[in-house]
Amino acid sequence: MFGQAREGIVRASWRVTAATLIVAGTTVAAAPLHAQGYPSRALRIVVPSSAGSGADFSARLISQPLSERLGQQVVIENRAGAATMIGTELVAKSPPDGYTLLLGVGTLATTPAMYKKVPYDAQRDFAPITQLASVANVLVVHPSLPAKSVKELIALARARPAEIAFASSGTGTLPQLSMELFLVMTGTKMLHVPYKGPGPGLIDLLAGRVSAMTTSTTAAFPHIRSGRLRVLGVTTARRVAVMPDVPTIAEAGVPGYESVQWWGLLVTAGTPAEIVARLNKDVVSVMSVRDIKERFEREGMAVVAGTPQEFTAFIRSETEKWARIVKAAGILPE
Secondary structure (H helix, E strand, O other), X not given: OHHHHHHHHHHHHXXXXXXXXXXXXXXXXXXXXXXXXXXXXXXXXXXXXXXXXXXXHHHHHHHHHHHHHHOOOEEEEEOOOOOOHHHHHHHHOOOOOOOEEEEEEXXXXXXHHHOOOOOOOOOOOEEEEEEEEEEEEEXXXXXXXXXXXXXXXXXXXXXXXXXXXXXXOOOOOHHHHHHHHHHHHHOOOOEEEEOOOHHHHHHHHHHOOOOXXXXXXXXXXXXXXXXXXXXXXXXXXXXXXXXXXXXXXXXXXXXXXXXXXXXXXXXXXXXOHHHHHHHHHHHHHHHOOHHHHHHHHHOOEEEOOOOHHHXXXXXXXXXXXXXXXXXXXXXXXX
């Protein structure tokens, strides 16, 4: 009797074990199937700046070919405001399902140092997909300033500390931080004059009311060509195709100098790794298309299109760099 009871218990145990294994196997299989079924509906790319910006241009340029690869519509949604924090926060608080993407910009790395309260953590709340592109700024001066090279500008700034005025598109913007990086690395001082956007600053530079500025190659090029502005160097580590004869600031006298505006795609942290990998594969594929790459280059942008790991390391490096510069320049967070 006891033997029969024991045999019944063993059989029941095997039935339970088998059922458990079946359920477990089904669960394990379900995870990849969920990723394989992605995407099953439209995606949106949130651009945290207004239409017409470099970020908006980048998002719209890749949206259609990306849609073709994913088999779903890709919609662009502009959510500008609060130094790009409004749109960025929206994505940080979205479900981690890969359907809401952020067109991240350089402010993702600068806002932590510039603002006391940032409603997200750039390194904790996002999963980077890939950096799309970067663009050089140029260091330009008014022709009336007696400096025809980076080294001459450094010498002039040392001889006239805090007298030479430079324009920026606002406190904490990349044009200001690019100049602050230059000043910290050269041990010089200039007078910062912030404007509400790059346009007004460039107008005053052309009029000679300020003497220097870092601005985009696109904005400066016509004035450099006409002789209304003098270019001293580009802010990237390599020369740019549209101005091959212009040296980098690093080449021209400030070794190690580099400052770029950049754009990249990210999703909410916690998005399945399979989805991040799928998005990376398709976006990198789009960026390798000759026509797409050439259109970026015509706008003065250098295509990057790397791995999620490379983009993660880049954001961390940029965040640390600008935090040091903001502190060294004595810029107070708002």
